[in-house]
Amino acid sequence: MTSPNDSNKDIGNDDSEMSKSAPEKQNSLLAGIIERASKSGIGRKKLNPSAVESSVAKNMAEIHSRPTKLRLAFLGGGSFGTAMANLAARNGCDTTLWVRNKRTVKAMIKTQTNKKYLPSYKLDDRLKYSHDLAATVKDKDIVFIAVPGLAFRETLKNIAPFISGQSIVSLTKGMEKDTFALMSDIIKDELPEVNFGVMSGPNLAIEIMKNMPSATVIASESEPLRHAVQAALHSAFFRVFASDDVKGVELGGALKNIYAIAMGMASAYDVGENTKAMILTRALAEMSRFGVEAGANPLTFLGLSGVGDLYATCSSELSRNYRIGTMLGRGMSIDAAVKKLGQTAEGVNTIQQVHEKATKEGIYMPITHALYAVIYEDKAALGVALHLMEAGFRSDVEFVMAHDHSNAALTAHMKTSNNSPDDKKDDADHK
Numbered sequence: 001m002t003s004p005n006d007s008n009k010d011i012g013n014d015d016s017e018m019s020k021s022a023p024e025k026q027n028s029l030l031a032g033i034i035e036r037a038s039k040s041g042i043g044r045k046k047l048n049p050s051a052v053e054s055s056v057a058k059n060m061a062e063i064h065s066r067p068t069k070l071r072l073a074f075l076g077g078g079s080f081g082t083a084m085a086n087l088a089a090r091n092g093c094d095t096t097l098w099v100r101n102k103r104t105v106k107a108m109i110k111t112q113t114n115k116k117y118l119p120s121y122k123l124d125d126r127l128k129y130s131h132d133l134a135a136t137v138k139d140k141d142i143v144f145i146a147v148p149g150l151a152f153r154e155t156l157k158n159i160a161p162f163i164s165g166q167s168i169v170s171l172t173k174g175m176e177k178d179t180f181a182l183m184s185d186i187i188k189d190e191l192p193e194v195n196f197g198v199m200s201g202p203n204l205a206i207e208i209m210k211n212m213p214s215a216t217v218i219a220s221e222s223e224p225l226r227h228a229v230q231a232a233l234h235s236a237f238f239r240v241f242a243s244d245d246v247k248g249v250e251l252g253g254a255l256k257n258i259y260a261i262a263m264g265m266a267s268a269y270d271v272g273e274n275t276k277a278m279i280l281t282r283a284l285a286e287m288s289r290f291g292v293e294a295g296a297n298p299l300t301f302l303g304l305s306g307v308g309d310l311y312a313t314c315s316s317e318l319s320r321n322y323r324i325g326t327m328l329g330r331g332m333s334i335d336a337a338v339k340k341l342g343q344t345a346e347g348v349n350t351i352q353q354v355h356e357k358a359t360k361e362g363i364y365m366p367i368t369h370a371l372y373a374v375i376y377e378d379k380a381a382l383g384v385a386l387h388l389m390e391a392g393f394r395s396d397v398e399f400v401m402a403h404d405h406s407n408a409a410l411t412a413h414m415k416t417s418n419n420s421p422d423d424k425k426d427d428a429d430h431k
């Protein structure tokens, strides 16, 4: 099994990428796509490589010959803010990336790289950098925010004096500490007049920097804002889909971090594919159950921001949440794991928020509660996992067949005759 450190080596040492110019990188990537596309036709209808090539090339040429005139600010110089700002600049938008550290800004201007978070990737020449928050935000069409959830409210308060008609789009996949507020809630609190949206999907920043085809979702009640975000970021390598279910899209991005930690932990125990599939699918059940209680549409969880992002983060060591889980599974404490990671892992706070909220409101979230017990109550992981497996009979997809209470009664009956008082208590907690 690869260790978190091994994966960091992969991430940081892609020197061949650095030495290539942007057109060279695009050409070699295109060649790779064309080669894979033509191979995929073997044994069936053969694809004509030149047709694929000309259609992709036409798409790229169109994008670059029609640069949108959108003026964009991206706040947050971590991996995701940088990756998204780079996409927008490459699409021809007038784009400024705000970074809080003055020295980092100087270094970025000089090297056109983000040495701390994306060290191997040359950023687009047209991307501008600034340490001046007011100047970055003023006179922009859209302000994208990609700071950690714990810094989101403070960032909004700081930009509030300079907001006069700009739209705000949150790229953050977290929750506020202790308030259970999502980023859209914080925007409504701090800037009640503003037009806003949230963007979320399976978007591992490094893969985006490598131009690996990816997709995301912009959710907003405002159709013009949805279209503007699509125009700003859409390219041959990055598709932007639209939704009007803000809550559902945002919760998909925030909740999946919990299960990425669980899956990282499971991987440290070398579990099989059946087990991973069970965790992933029951995680999706928990996410949609929780989402519905919060007013989201359960079908949203079947989209890119739900199952899409859940899959990406639960299966990749590029996910920081997954790496936290792996470290926990190997016996490290949560504090030590967070320190070693040195980057944002929103799931660490989200587990606590969701555990508390679900307990208070009686929402059935067994995986979240189990993970909380292991991380914060020092319960043995294997014992907790066994206990989870012994939980009562339930229906598979609750929106197809509602949970059957006669099964719950049967389970309770079996437990009373077989199990210990502790099990009884836990079972009752879960109803």
Ligand SMILES: NC(=O)C1=CN([C@@H]2O[C@H](COP(=O)(O)OP(=O)(O)OC[C@H]3O[C@@H](n4cnc5c(N)ncnc54)[C@H](OP(=O)(O)O)[C@@H]3O)[C@@H](O)[C@H]2O)C=CC1
Pocket: 076, 077, 078, 079, 080, 081, 082, 100, 101, 116, 117, 146, 147, 148, 149, 151, 154, 155, 171, 172, 173, 174, 203, 204, 205, 206, 342, 343, 344, 346
């Ligand atoms: N990375 C990814 O693949 C993806 C991340 N996201 C989400 O984007 C958000 C940001 O993540 P990401 O970019 O990866 O995080 P990183 O850990 O890579 O970077 C965090 C950035 O935020 C800055 N920052 C921290 N605190 C503050 C503050 N109080 N005020 C201003 N800036 C601050 C950090 O600055 P400094 O370096 O000075 O500490 C750093 O530039 C998260 O919610 C994450 O879930 C979404 C999709 C994909």
Ligand SMILES: O=C(CO)COP(=O)(O)O
Pocket: 173, 201, 202, 203, 204, 205, 257, 260, 309, 312, 313, 318, 319, 320, 321, 322, 344, 345, 346
């Ligand atoms: O949200 C992400 C990918 O979609 C990034 O996940 P991590 O924050 O776990 O790295």
